[in-house]
Amino acid sequence: MNIEETKRTIRGLPPRHSVLLEGRHGLGKSQVVAQIAAEQSSRLHKPFGFIDIRLGQYEVGDLIGIPRARDKYTVTQNVFSEGSLKSQDTIAENVTVHDLPLWFPRDPNSYGFMFFDELNRGSRDTQQWAMQIVLDYKSNFHEVPINWRVIAACNDDQDIYSILALDPALYDRFLIIKFAPTVPEWLKYAEKYGVHDAIIKYITKFPTDLDVPDRIDSGKRYPSRRSWIKLSDMINHMASEGDDPLADLDYLILLAGGLVGMTIAVNFTEFIKKEYKVYSAEEILNNFPKLEEDFKKMIATDFTFYNKIIVQYIKKSGAQKLNVKQSANLFSFVKVMPKETAAGFWSAFRTDCPKASATWFNSSTEITTYIRGLLSKADSMK
16 A cells, blocks of 8 residues: 555544554655654644554563552453443452553543554564454553554565564454555655755656665665655755755765665766756855756755755855845745745745845835735735
8 A cells, every 4th residue: 555545544444453564664654654643633633642662672561561469459341241241340359450551541532543663573472462452452451542543563574674473363463554655655745844855856767766675685775765864864954054965976975875875875976966956055146147047947846945055044144134136136036936935935034034034025125025925914024
């Protein structure tokens, strides 16, 4: 299933049905579960829990809870009465009760996901513990609230990963989703997340370089969706600190190689060298008329990238105002981009550079009118 099919399935299942997502590492299995939880909180207009348990890091005692003697304790048990299953409370004396572990949801009216990531890296003992909670939604007589769902995830190839094969009885208790997100879905997510424009363009042209290949060798680095996100974060952060890796291609190979592997890093760097032109904020502010035709061919994600570097440049410079030439060039740049993106630029500009943005906004009637056209008059100078 792709991302949308996975979300549709998990949202639509009745209570007490558990789900297991299988797939290679770095595909975004845990990310998609977290996204569904966030979407459910918006739909329900109430908090939606997300408990992330890695079975490989736990022992059975951590999951069941520590035993403690009680003089009296109310025990809730299921009994059959006149042919029907009912709950019955009784008072027990001098009993041993396992305290609930910290992570176990207690509020019977709460909502959420109990997410068991890396399920097949847990020991046999912890997998045995999971048998009851996955099917019966109970752990040692403690019942999971009705509005919680158990979701698990695991890697699916024993020839590659150091994992234990799941017991067939445990495996049978899940709805199995073979998680296979598409490249267009990742590109859509990447644009929303703010992945560096160079990476988006590279994956658009070379989509097979997005994921781990079918055949891999142990100890060798390969690309994954997760590693491309990490590379984007590193490039963006370093560029914001005045050290753009795209300006030093020899270094870029080393940086990218540590995340996506040297083969893909070389290919990515060659793409940057031959096909990807990056303009600096100074070039845009001082020489935009010479660049305008190139910018007219760009898409929204391109402008999102350039909006950030321009705002960062002005903020770092500490300038209280732009000179006449820069003001005119910035206005020309803003008019070239899609209006929604331009509105986003103005929001970031006035937030990060309040004095410079206010001076620019009031520097000409044409600029003031245009910006007010992007936003409501009341919002334009908040």
